[in-house]
Amino acid sequence: MDSRTRIDMVRFAQPSALADSLSLGANGTPAILAVAGALAIAAGALPLHYSAIFVIAVPLLLLAWTVPRVGLVLFLLSIPFSSWTKVTLGEFDVTATDVLVGILLSSWLGRGIARQQLRVSGGPIVGIALALLGAALLSSLAAVDFPDAVKELIKLAEMIAMAIYAASVLTGPDDTRVVLLALIAAGAAEAMVGLYQFVTGSGPEAFAIGPFMRAYGDFAQPNGLAGYLAMILPFGVVLSVLPRPGWPTGWHRGLIIAATLIIAVGLVATLSRGGWLGSAAGLAVMALLWSAATRRALMFAIAGVAVAVVVASVGVLPLALIERVGVVFEYFRVFDVRTVAVTPTNFALVERMAHWQAAWTMAMDHPLIGVGPGNYEAAYPSYAVGQWVEPLGHAHNYYLNTFAEMGVIGLTLLLAFMATIFVRIATGIARAGASLARVWPNETASDDRRDMLRRAALVGALGGALTLxxxxxxxxxxxxxxxxxxxxxxxxxxxxxxxxxxxxAPERETDRSTPGTSRAHRG
Known part of the structure; x- marks a missing residue:
């Protein structure tokens, strides 16, 4: 038995009535017309602007429920633009992304129950994530602001649910292609929003650095946009350099290369030092793994950085950009913010350190289970350092933030979660052939295009996880x-x-060496 957890319900000879109802053929036309009539009546009863949204959104959501691949694409496209659809219900904000998560999960579960066969796959990553959710539930007992704790629990539960969904449902190579294309398309679209802000100077004064306006997209702040783009960039890179027998080819590759370049430039335009560092680390490790050629390219890139440092030192680059990059090295120095003179250049750095110190003190006072998930902001006033009284929502260090909110139990499980991710990806790369260079020195040496896609996707996932x-x-x-x-x-x-x-959508191809045997079942 492999590492996936599987639950298979008994398959009966005859499909159930519910299963039939989920597959509308010609006989389903009256039902479709009835639903359309009901929607028209409901839309007519709403104010005009809500009616327009209703008329567009409801058919899309119905399509997402009946055609899961459409729902999957809409889900990925909704993430960067979710602020456009945010609705506040009491203490909670609901977006189209949340709705689409519910639609994807309910569609999968509904079909599985209707067909009386539900396959649930997990793995070591899901297992440790569930343990982390358990720690968050335990920490919520100490929460001062319980609604904020519930919000964090929901976010973690959604992440786990989508991991289980993907492991159980998105098991074919076409599913991977759809996800990667949708990710890159969404990333490029959002990067263009950020580039427009950067070029036109459109944005809050707080985001201006010298003559530059930091790109922030629809994320309300540049670091969020940088984190989003930096997670997608590695997948664009691996698809752009995937050898010709693999995928994509022709004009598809050209579009992917163009989109990847837009994402990369958008990331630069955020002027996010954390995003730059994370992306540099992820891409460097990918280059080390990919091939001898990329390892040589990495050496040239390092040399290029050294040249850029020299050029910057003689004043060729804009002063604001030099100061922005130069202060990066201060990230690795711990200091007491009460002893530092604050300047416009080091303001963000000192503010971040003030929140690190507050989080550390918070964790020392609540070492076992913390102050409760999502409760850093509620507890912050008692731990504010000096002039830094604004809580900002989190500690500007996810690990310290977790330590403060969930104690040593939560921090230990978070580190175990991240370690499991890296071990799992490394194991997958090893199974797929360890070194990509060993498999692809010659375009005709590949044993299977699907294996090439798997290896490339795993290297992209490694880069994205390391960046994050x-x-x-x-x-x-x-x-x-x-x-x-x-x-x-x-x-x-x-x-x-x-x-x-x-x-x-199961692949049509079959294994040429064994007629009738699907190559999708080969490891």
Missing amino acids: SVHNSFDNIFVHGIGVQFGLILGLVEVWCMGFRGGL
Whole structure:
């Protein structure tokens, strides 16, 4: 038995009535007309602007429920633009992303129950994530602001649910292609929003650095946009350099390369030092793994950085950009903010350190289970350092933030969660052939295009996870739906590690060496 957890319900000879109702053929036309009539009546009873939204959104959501692949694409496209659809219900904000998560999960569960066969796959990543959720539930007992704790619990539960969904449903190579294309398309679209802000100077004064306006997109702040783009960039890179027998080819590759370049430039335009550091770390490790050619390119890149430092030292680059990059090295120095003179250049750095100190003191006072998930802001006034009285929502270090909110139990499980992700991905790459260079020195040497896609996707996932881990050392990147997107990727990691099988649209190809045997079942 492999590492996936499976639950298979008994398959009966005859499909149930519910299963029939989920597959509308010609006989389903009256039902469709009835639903359409009901929607028209409901839309007519609403104010005009709500009616327009209703008329557009409801058919899309119905389509997402009946055609899961459409729902999957809409889900991924909704993440960067979810602020457009935010609705506040009491203490909670609901976006189109949350609704689409519910639609994808209910559609999968509904079909499984209707067909009386439900396959649930997990793996070691899901297992440790469930333990982390248990720790969050325990910590919520200490929460001062319980609604904030519930919000964090929901975010974590959504991430786990999407990981299970992906591992159970998105098991075919076409599913991987759809996800990667939708990710890159959404990333490029959001990057263009950020680039427009950067070029036109459109944005809050607080985001201006010298002559530059930091790109922030629809994330309300530049670091969130940087975290989102930096997670997607590695997948664009691996698809752009995937050898010709793999995928994509022709004009598809050209579009992916163009979109990847837009994402990369958008990331630069955020002027997010944490995003830059995380992306540099992720791409460097990917280059080390990919091939001898990329390892040589990495050496040239390092040399290029050295040249840039020299050029900056003689004043060729804009002063604001030099100061922005130069202060990065201060990230690695711990200091007492009460002894530092605050300047416009070091303001963000000192503010971040003030929140690190507050989080550390908070954790020391509540070492076992913390102050409760999502309760850093509620507890902050008692731990504010000096002039830094604004809580900002989190500690600007996800690990310290977790230590403060969930104590040593939560922090230990978080580190175990991240370690499990890296071990799992490394194991998958090893199973797929360890070194990509060993498999692809010659385009005709590949044994299977699907294996090439799996290896490339795993290397991209490694780069994305490493980027996220590094960036989270200076911020909290699990915002704006990024966490639930990360969950989907983690579920796909399990698929890529174990090999493709079936999926939303099973492959038509068969193994040439064994007629009638699907190649999707090969590891």
